[in-house]
Amino acid sequence: MxxxxxxxxxxxxxxxxxxxxxxxxxxxxxxxxxxxxxxxxxxxxxxxxxxxxxxxxxxxxxxxxxxxxxxxxxxxxxxxxxxxxxxxxxxxxxxxxxxxxxxxxxxxxxxxxxxxxxxxxKLGPDPLRRDGDPERMWAKVHRSSKSIGLLVMEQDVVAGIGNVYRSELLNIVGVDPRRPGTAVTREEFDALWAETVRQLRLGVRRGKIVTMGQDELGRPISKLRRGEGRYAYKQEVCGRCHTVLDVYPIAGRTTWSCPVCQPR
Ligand SMILES: [Zn+2]
The missing domain is CATH 3.20.190.10 (MutM-like, N-terminal)
Structure with a gap:
């Protein structure tokens, strides 16, 4: 999707x-x-x-x-x-x-x-819109016992994140997707929102989901194969520390996370 x-x-x-x-x-x-x-x-x-x-x-x-x-x-x-x-x-x-x-x-x-x-x-704030208000997302996240990996996919919590960005964003900010919303700190949430805005804007510009920076890619984006340039989604090892990733479903959709970068 x-x-x-x-x-x-x-x-x-x-x-x-x-x-x-x-x-x-x-x-x-x-x-x-x-x-x-x-x-x-x-x-x-x-x-x-x-x-x-x-x-x-x-x-x-x-x-x-x-x-x-x-x-x-x-x-x-x-x-x-x-x-x-x-x-x-x-x-x-x-x-x-x-x-x-x-x-x-x-x-x-x-x-x-x-x-x-x-x-x-019925929709949560959209991080790509100028009127996207992170406080509306925070209000739902920090009171919820649902996992953050589930919350970021719920369109009434935040609008626009799907399965690829879920794995990528939580890896980049170092939060385990299974952690309940109530256990996400304000600092972690602020980092997650900022990274979401940054990555989605990059996605609009690049026309595809390539989350790694140009310095990590080593070659032009046009030369990447499908699915390359990501830290976690459909990867075997973490793009940041090379540890083998954990793979499990959240709400029926497969999720990838790093046991080192995203401790439980
Ligand atoms: Zn890692």
């Missing part, structure tokens, strides 16, 4: 292609035909991400709400002439020079500003 940095990057790229002009909206699938007709010809005012949710706001006030879920994808296309959308295209949004084809989303609907607000109200 895409993590928050992917959705923020999509919002940024779609903003550049589509904002400020009427969009051509067309659906390849019957199920979203009326939604596409409603958006067609409207001027896109804003494209933004909140965690894993993407919102487009149009001049009438209509909001397009998309959550990619496990298999959803946006494909940017610049082919000319552009072929017609196919039967798996839920929605195509086209501007002057580029079009975006959406396939397989978990959520794709046209909602009102109030309905958008209701979705956002």
């Amino acid at each position: 895409p993590e928050g940095h992917t959705i923020h990057r999509l919002a940024r790229d779609q903003r550049a292609d589509l904002v400020g002009r009427p969009v051509e909206a067309v659906a390849g699938q019957e199920r979203f035909r009326s939604g596409a007709e409603r958006l067609h010809g409207q001027v896109l005012r804003k494209a933004e991400a909140w965690g894993k949710h993407l919102f487009h706001t149009y001049d009438s006030g209509d909001v397009l709400h998309v959550h990619l879920g496990l298999i959803g994808k946006w494909l940017r296309r610049t082919d000319d002439p552009r072929p017609e959308p196919i039967s798996t295209t839920r929605l195509r949004l086209a501007g002057d020079d580029a079009a975006w084809d959406l396939t397989g989303p978990m959520v794709c609907s046209v909602v009102s500003p109030d309905e958008k607000a209701a979705v956002v109200a």
Whole structure:
């Protein structure tokens, strides 16, 4: 599943292609035909991400709400002439020079500003947003007996972290994922928030999850194989101290942690 940095990057790229002009909206699938007709010809005012949710706001006030879920994808296309959308295209949004084809989303609907607000109200702070408030996350974490490895994945605690960043962030700040929220100190939490902001921003810029610094990589990011450049996620040994990692599930998703860097 895409993590928050992917959705923020999509919002940024779609903003550049589509904002400020009427969009051509067309659906390849019957199920979203009326939604596409409603958006067609409207001027896109804003494209933004909140965690894993993407919102487009149009001049009438209509909001397009998309959550990619496990298999959803946006494909940017610049082919000319552009072929017609196919039967798996839920929605195509086209501007002057580029079009975006959406396939397989978990959520794709046209909602009102109030309905958008209701979705956002259920989400925790998003570390990539300027309005992301760490105090809201801390308020939930430090009172919870759930493990920190579980809490960082709960979208109402903090929005945008998925399984890859969970293992990476907790390794970098040296906190065992099985530690209860109540046992995470304020200093550790502050380090976790700061590192989350830093890493997610890096993810938006790099377009992939490579958490190691340039000095540790030894070669350009474009030359890395898939999954390289990480400290813990799907690694055998810790990228910081080379100790063999512990591997176990938290809430059904596999987690990696270092017994030395992240003592219990
Ligand atoms: Zn280690």
